[in-house]
Amino acid sequence: MNKVFFSSKSNCWCTPQDFFNELNKEFSFVLDPAATAATAKCKHYFTPETDGLTQSWDYGGAVFCNPPYGREIGKWVEKAYREALTMEYPVVLLIPARTDTAYFHDYIYWKAEIRFIRGRLHFTDEYGNPVDAAPFPSLLVIYNSKEVIPNREVIAPMKAVPIELKAANKFVANLHRHHDPVYRDKFRIGCEIDGKLVGVIQLARPVSRELDNGKIIEAVRLCTDGTPNVCSFLYSRAARIAQEMGYSKIITYILENENGTSLKACGWHKEADTRGGNWSTPSRPRNTTAPTCGKQRWAKELKGN
Numbered sequence: 001m002n003k004v005f006f007s008s009k010s011n012c013w014c015t016p017q018d019f020f021n022e023l024n025k026e027f028s029f030v031l032d033p034a035a036t037a038a039t040a041k042c043k044h045y046f047t048p049e050t051d052g053l054t055q056s057w058d059y060g061g062a063v064f065c066n067p068p069y070g071r072e073i074g075k076w077v078e079k080a081y082r083e084a085l086t087m088e089y090p091v092v093l094l095i096p097a098r099t100d101t102a103y104f105h106d107y108i109y110w111k112a113e114i115r116f117i118r119g120r121l122h123f124t125d126e127y128g129n130p131v132d133a134a135p136f137p138s139l140l141v142i143y144n145s146k147e148v149i150p151n152r153e154v155i156a157p158m159k160a161v162p163i164e165l166k167a168a169n170k171f172v173a174n175l176h177r178h179h180d181p182v183y184r185d186k187f188r189i190g191c192e193i194d195g196k197l198v199g200v201i202q203l204a205r206p207v208s209r210e211l212d213n214g215k216i217i218e219a220v221r222l223c224t225d226g227t228p229n230v231c232s233f234l235y236s237r238a239a240r241i242a243q244e245m246g247y248s249k250i251i252t253y254i255l256e257n258e259n260g261t262s263l264k265a266c267g268w269h270k271e272a273d274t275r276g277g278n279w280s281t282p283s284r285p286r287n288t289t290a291p292t293c294g295k296q297r298w299a300k301e302l303k304g305n
Contacts (some may be wrong), residue, residue: 013123013134014039015066015094023064023140027090030061034068034076039126050303052076054267056236057083057091066094074103077141081107082265084143086233088157093141096134113145158198158230160237163190168200168221176223186217187245189237191230199224201234203242206251217242219252231262239266243302250302256294263298271299 020041023029033052035045044059046052053075057063063083067076073095084091097116098104108114117140120133144157168188169181182202191199202221206212219238224230235252242250251271254260260270274295 013066013069013121014126014128015041015064016122016124016130017128019121020064023092027062027064027092029064029092031057031059031063033057033063033065036126053079054269056240056266058087058089058236058240060089062089063087063091064094065092069096074101077103077107080141080143081111082229082232084112085229086158086236086266087144088159090145091143093143094138095141097137097139108141111143113140113142115140115142157193158233159192160233161190161192161197163188163197163200165202167197168202171197171200172202172221172223175225176221179221179223182220185220187241189234189241191224191234191237193227198227199230199234201238203238203250211251215246215248217245217247217250219250222252232265235263235268236266239268239300239302248302249299251297251299253295253297256296258296260296260298266300268298268300270296272297 024041029042030044032040032042032045033055035041036047037045041064046055052065057080063080065076065080067073077093077095080091080093099109117138120136121138122130122133124130165185165188168185168190171190172179172181182204185202185204188200188202190197200221200223201219203217204220206216206218207220211218219235222231222234224234239250252263252268253274254263256273260268274297
């Protein structure tokens with residue numbers, strides 16, 4: 001982890017550079033999600049202001065995370081576990097070796113490779129100055145490692161793939177609970193596991209004219225075959241692609257009785273409640289099979305646009 005101040009009473013223990021360098025030779029890290037500008041170990045990083053707990057960690061390569069060692073550490077471990085489920089790259093945590101904690105049993109044991117570090121690490125302050133040895137042992141947690149069989153069974157990685165509109169619409173027609181296929185979209189992504197299509201997401205102009213300003217894009221269809229974590233994978237990947245295309249925000253709607261777990265997992269937030277209804281008018285009658293109940297609008301601001 002990397003933060004502004006270091007003291008004997010601090011939860012902030014900055015990673016020794018030589019220790020990181022050895023790890024980096026093995027993993028070639030691209031993202032440090034718990035850092036400051038002064039202490040970041042990678043080209044891409046999140047600070048307390050940009051909050052790595054609410055961002056996608058999928059930057060096309062391995063992730064190194066030394067999180068705050070206070071009461072929030074369990075949230076960081078859970079975040080790393082869930083991010084790794086939607087990525088094909090290693091996610092490496094440097095944390096205290098506290099095997100009696102709930103987060104260790106819930107999100108590490110039998111789910112990741114564990115490397116206990118011999119002796120006590122000499123962490124540094126934010127300027128790289130070494131301090132006394134840590135008062136606790138440390139361990140490395142490596143998700144997506146080839147040395148472990150997660151959950152005691154082989155779980156193949158998810159893979160984002162291009163998909164044609166006709167194929168995406170066929171998938172939606174066969175499996176979506178309440179929506180028909182769309183006539184057109186801006187772009188779409190498929191999710192495959194071992195060559196099998198398990199989910200699709202389709203992005204288009206916002207249906208609401210008030211939001212259709214050219215900088216907002218809407219996920220108008222998300223459909224899976226029920227495979228766990230595919231929704232979060234697709235929401236996360238769609239947001240990343242939309243950001244690279246220059247959009248400033250991505251939105252979607254879910255039913256009023258849904259909890260938005262998949263959206264929360266990849267950094268989206270609930271933006272508004274809508275009253276529902278349909279788009280049929282006397283001058284332009286339309287048939288719809290979609291639910292007309294109230295909806296929730298969820299959004300993610302796309303950084304840098």
